[in-house]
Amino acid sequence: MEVLLAFALLSVVLGAIYSTFFLSHKAMEGMDESLVRLQECRMVMERMGREVESLSYPEKNIGPVFKVEDRDSLGKQASRFSFQGFSPLRPGLLAISYYVEEREGKLILCKRMNSSYRTSPEEQGVELVEGLEGFLVEVRDGDRWLKTWDLSDTKKTPEEVKITLTVRLKERQISLLATARPQIGRKV
Secondary structure, eight states: HHHHHHHHHHHHHHHHHHHOOOOOOOOHHHHHHHHHHHHHHHHHHHHHHHHEEEEEOOTTTOOEEEEEEEEETTTTEBOOEEEEEEEEEEEEEEEEEEEEEEEEEEEEEEEEEEEOOSOOOOOOOOEEEEEEEEEEEEETTEEEEEEEHHHHHHSSSSSEEEEEEEETTTEEEEEEEEEEOTTTTTTO
16 A cells, blocks of 8 residues: 555655646747847848948949838738848858848848849748838938938938847847948948
């Protein structure tokens, strides 16, 4: 009888230990996934900021390129942002575009880079971040923040560019913000 009672107590204790282990393991997996997603978003924001800071003067044969368009997709903010600059990913002057695509009811931030001198068809965009809640690009002109900008109309680059990337992590909506100042014509 004592042996049966000991086995019963042992099984209750082991059951509690195993359930605690599996719950903590599941929580750690979820945390790792959230941290990886957050790190992915921060890397994209950092790269975008560096590329904005490296904007180039428009060349006469190419034409000016710096355009921000205010868009909406699935009822969420989905800006389109195109400019001419440099990227650490590819050599030379590039036409860079960040935009949001909708696939299967999800928003995906994509990037397209082409040589500014190339006349062949545009390359397909590369997915950067899946499952966005919003992508907003704003430019500062004096005291105002604008959601649309076209260098060919304004004839000047903005003073500052603010990029907001909103994602959902574990039922919480998180917005990441980066600002960059184009270095064209600025005193060093």
